[in-house]
Amino acid sequence: MSAGTDLAAGRPWPLGAHWDGRGVNFALFSAHADGVDLCIFEGDRVRTLPLREFTDQVWHGYLPGAAPGLRYAYRVHGPNAPASGHRFDRQRLLLDPYAREVLGRSSWPAPDDPAHCLKACVVDEAFDWGDDVRPSIPWTDTVLYEVHVKGASRQHPGVPEALRGTYAGLAAPAMIDHYHRLGVTALNLLPVHHFLDEPRLTNEGRVNYWGYNTLAFFAPEPRYAARVGGQSVIAEFKTMVRSLHAAGLEVILDVVFNHTAESDEAGPTLSFRGIDNASYYRLPADNPAGYENFSGCGNTLNLACPRVLQMVMDALRYWVDVMHVDGFRFDLAAALTRDSAFLHAKRQDPLLQRVKLIAEPWDIGPDGYHLGRFLPGWSEWNDRFRDDVRAFWLTHEADVGQLAQRLAGSSEVFGFAGRAPQAGINFITAHDGFTLRDLVSYQSRHNELNGEGNRDGHGHNLSWNCGEEGESEDPQVLKKRRRLQRALLSTLLMAQGVPMLQSGDELGRTQAGNNNAYCQDNTLTWLDWRHADDGLIDFVAGLVSLRQRFPQLRRRQWLTGKATADGQPDVLWWHPAGRPMQDTDWQSRKLNAFGLQLAPVPLSGLVERRKGSRNARFGLQFTPEAAVGHLAQESCALLCLINRDEIPVSFLLPAGVWEQVCDSSAQTPFATCRREKASTVPARSVQFLRLES
Structure with missing residues (x-):
């Protein structure tokens, strides 16, 4: 026509x-x-x-x-x-x-x-979704994998060259095999809405690699499209989602509704500013020529305007209904709640009630730190977990009591209004900051390549270089780094709440100490598959399997220390001397080792089911009442022993015969052995033991 x-x-x-x-x-x-x-x-x-x-x-x-x-x-x-x-x-x-x-x-x-x-x-939204079924994995069983669409597959030798760095590449069989090998259940994609590179970066020959500079909230970013066979960007994105769903994986988008790419008053006029500046943006009452900048990016979207709020809600519904995504992580989400009905609009929306919603619960405006202040139905990035776990293992600025609080799900932050431990998203590293390898290799940031005089990025990283800055050939330094990476990962996967892994950490990826690589679209940020640490990949996969195997690591209720139906306390905090922890122990700054015994969780009503091509790596998937995984769940007590000291610590064990199922420091960490009466936990390591029946 x-x-x-x-x-x-x-x-x-x-x-x-x-x-x-x-x-x-x-x-x-x-x-x-x-x-x-x-x-x-x-x-x-x-x-x-x-x-x-x-x-x-x-x-x-x-x-x-x-x-x-x-x-x-x-x-x-x-x-x-x-x-x-x-x-x-x-x-x-x-x-x-x-x-x-x-x-x-x-x-x-x-x-x-x-x-x-x-x-x-103008587009035609028609697409053959076939038998697409959303995995709908419960929060309790979710393991998030934060990933950049381009960086994930750009250097993967098993992905066809034409697909590397694209939506199609992210869902290529070789990539899906890796997700299954790890046991992750959801990909959290860094921004895929159409975004722009800032003028400064363009002038300096760089780009906005991360993509937190959105201009079009309904349009997928075209730079990630392979366009093989003339397929449109939208069709390729949908095909990626369909393929990931068929593999049993959820797709969660990182979305940036706090600001737009038009920046401050000196920025470009591309859309919103020229259409209705006074409606779309928050303007200071005493200076409407400027912009309220709660994002740090020059402007803040005005969700207090009903039509702007409508646009955000329309966009979210579009990505769920038309593009079939399974949830969202909201960048600087506190900015969305200022003077707006956003949280209430989401709460009553029948479509958005079904998907996963994650808040980065802060912005840089007044009273901008909102951790624990979101409503039931939301999960939140728990930066206290990140900081306390790093401070416990790396700088010793956190004591055993602080770590215990994080292991228990941060109930003092999230334990209100009927919220469960899954309200907290636990993480050690994320896109913004050091990689896991760099966290134990660098004392200071090294962001010179960003062109900002190494002034950008976090200055307080709670990192430790283990005695030598950067790459090292010293066997003792490398031993410390190996043990600390595994101890940090073990802590993440044993804690109550929802764990999030940063893609590449399991490969041993380094960014050479750059903790703000937002403008580095090159081999510094792309995953280095050819030099992947296979032992570390298998270690992460083993930890995820342990989490699936023992349901007490994924509890729906808060740990209280009170007796369960069989008379055992749901958690028993354990001193190396072979007794429950006492008040004086928690107050000790010298105690470097402790443990926790988790009572069994009843397994009634758990039934396996087979799902054909949607099987996980080991061919089984469970009903929502059970873990998504390959191992039968065990109803037995689990003992986790933690030692951050520089020397081994001997623990007297609770009564019974215990089987060690993981030693994070060992060359073969998941080799089993029996322990009676005592177990020696090596320096800077974690052990898991199950009580034999």
Whole structure:
């Protein structure tokens, strides 16, 4: 069909551009505009059609004969009065905030030239999902794997070269084999919404590798598309999701609704600013020409405006309903809650109630640290876990009591309003900061390659180089680093709550001490598969299997120390001298070793089921009442012994015969052996023992 020459009235809903088989309806929100022009791109020609209808602050029109593939943008008329919060410029071509696919790349400064502006493309959402089934893995059984779409497969020799670094590459069989080998259940993708590189980075020949600079909240980032066989970006993304679901893996998106790529008042006008600056952004009451900057990126989206909140909710529903994703991690989520109804809107939304929601519970604004303040139904990144675990093992700035609190799920933070231990997302490392290997190899950050004089990135990392900065050939230094990495991982996988692994940590990946590699799209950040530490991969896989095997590591209720139905306390904190911990023990700064005994969890109602191609690595998957894994769950007491000292510590054991199932320091860590009465825990290590029946 060829598009008509005149616009019909159309409808003010849904917002965006939608094809109905006969034409396309266009609807754009702008409360303060004086007029809106729809600009249609036809080769080198731009056809301008005024949107004459204005209903409930929405400009709209219908173009008969228009079809998918049509490229368009807007010009928006209104006052150019920054002192009043308005930054309209009728010369600017602006991207539709509801664009499903974005064409072109922005250059700096933002051009008025139609040939170089960003354009939206009308799309056909049809896709054959086949028998796609969402894995719907319970939070208790979830193991998150934070991963960058490009960096994950860019150097993987088992991924076809044409697919490396793409959506298709992330779901290639060789990658899925690795996820199954580890036993992770959900991929947490760094941002995949269409984003831009900041002008400073572009001028310096760098890019925004992480992608926390979103411009289009409905459009997948095209730079990650392989486009094999002419497949569209949207179709490739959906195919990736379908393949990961077939492998039993959930897909969680890292989303950035706290700010946009338009930055501060000196930034480019590409979309929101030119459409309705005063509605889309938070502006200081005493200086509407500026921006409230709770994100640290120049601006803050104004979710207190109902139409902006609607856009965020529409985007979330789109990614769940149309793109089939299974959840979201919200970057700087505290910014979304300021003066807005976002949390309540999410709570009553029937579609979003079904998916996983994770908050990074802070921003940089006043009272910006909101850890533990989100509502039931949310999980939160637990930075106290990260800091206390690092401080316990690496700097000795945290004592046994602090570590015990983190192992117990941080109930003092999350234990209210009926929330469970799964309200906390536990992690040692994430994209922002040192890798696990660098955490035990560098005392200080080394970010010189970022071009900011090594001033960027965290200065307080709670890291320890084990006696030598950077790479080392000293056997004693390497031994310490090996043991500490495994002890940190063991702590992560034994703790109550939801564990998150940073991709590449299991490979032994280094970033040469760069703890803010956001602008390094190169071998510094891409996973180095050819030099992967197979022993470390197997160690992580073994820990995940232990977590699946012992349900008391994944409790739905808080540990209390009170007796269970069979008379045993759910947790018994254990002193190396062979007795329960006492108040004076918790207060000791000299105690470097302790343990915890976890009572069995009843296994009633657990039934295996087979799921054909969706089987995990070992061919079995459990019902939601059980772990997703290959080992039969065990109803027996589990003893975890922890020693951060520089020398071995002998523990007198609770009564019974114990089987050691893991020694993090051993060359064969999961070799079993019997322990009666006592067990010696090597320096800087963790042991797991099960009580024989």
